[in-house]
Amino acid sequence: MKTIYLRSETKKGECRSPLTPQGAKILMAAGITVLVESSTTRTFSDQDYRDLGIEITTVPWQDMPTDVLILGLKELPVSDEPIAHDHIYFAHAFKGQDEAPQILARFNNGGGRIFDIEFLTDADNRRVAAFGYWAGFVGAGLGLLGYGHYQQQQTIFPAITPFANKESFIAAIQSQLGNNVNELSVMVMGALGRCGSGATDLLKAVGIDKLTLWDKQEYDESPKPITAILSQDVFINSVYLKGDIPPMIDQSLLADNSKLRIISDVSCDPNSANNPLPVYDAITNMKQPFVQAKYSEHHPVYVQAIDHLPTLLPKESSEEFAGALLLHLLQLGSENECSDVWQKAVDIFERIKCNG
Structure with missing residues (x-):
């Protein structure tokens, strides 16, 4: 049996967890040792874990034996220090990102x-655990909040903090939009995927009627860049980037824009060579959620590109994600050899590491 160490998140504003207190209890019942690094920002408190018999530690993961599995979500602090532990997290290093060489x-x-x-x-190449639905849900909502803000003023959109639940999030959006909700037109690209379905559910919950829902067929059939985007007030990109694709929006498109006001880039790949929205070049954050798109001086367009959107609804998104991941943590923690799910992930890492 292995030891799984749940590290605290160092990314500013990150409140989610890939392991709930109840999930940790289930791992312990299966004979897997669980250590939880103390955190004041995690959506589940240290006491929530303690109440279920889970040990809280202040010893950093770097000081743990090298056979301990380190579990987290977002990126590690920038460093050149060698890493001897196996890490389970979103490394953002396998798709040609700028920081990939240093991480690898x-x-x-x-x-x-x-x-x-x-x-x-899994065997069908579907992700076994993903935050996609909640990323789309929050990304669509944040796009609407941005629209309401920038229709009234061009001052910087204020810093944003997590919401207690999805009901309070929806209420805040409806309050911001007011009567504009009846006239607002929104396009979702990638509407049939996890992100797209989350975005669509949020838009319907808020009361948006003028919805344009595109997926692969519509994308493939449309010339690039996609001029249909210019007929919208808000554009939400939920396409999972798998390779080289032509830009959906570029300088030439924005030069003719007189309506589009908000781009919510849920997919968020500005540092990839295949970025389909090359009108901004860096992720945004909770302190400054929006930046003005390049080439939009005559009619400003604002881009939201936070790469950990579901942390704005941390409890709901964590519970769904951790529930999906738990079965696979049980397999990894109790087996001497990797199951197919984990072995494929290691094979990808080894291939990219060698090619890099």
């Missing part, structure tokens, strides 16, 4: 491996 070098130099959660897939 740390593991290569230390002997650790990345089990990238984004690449944990």
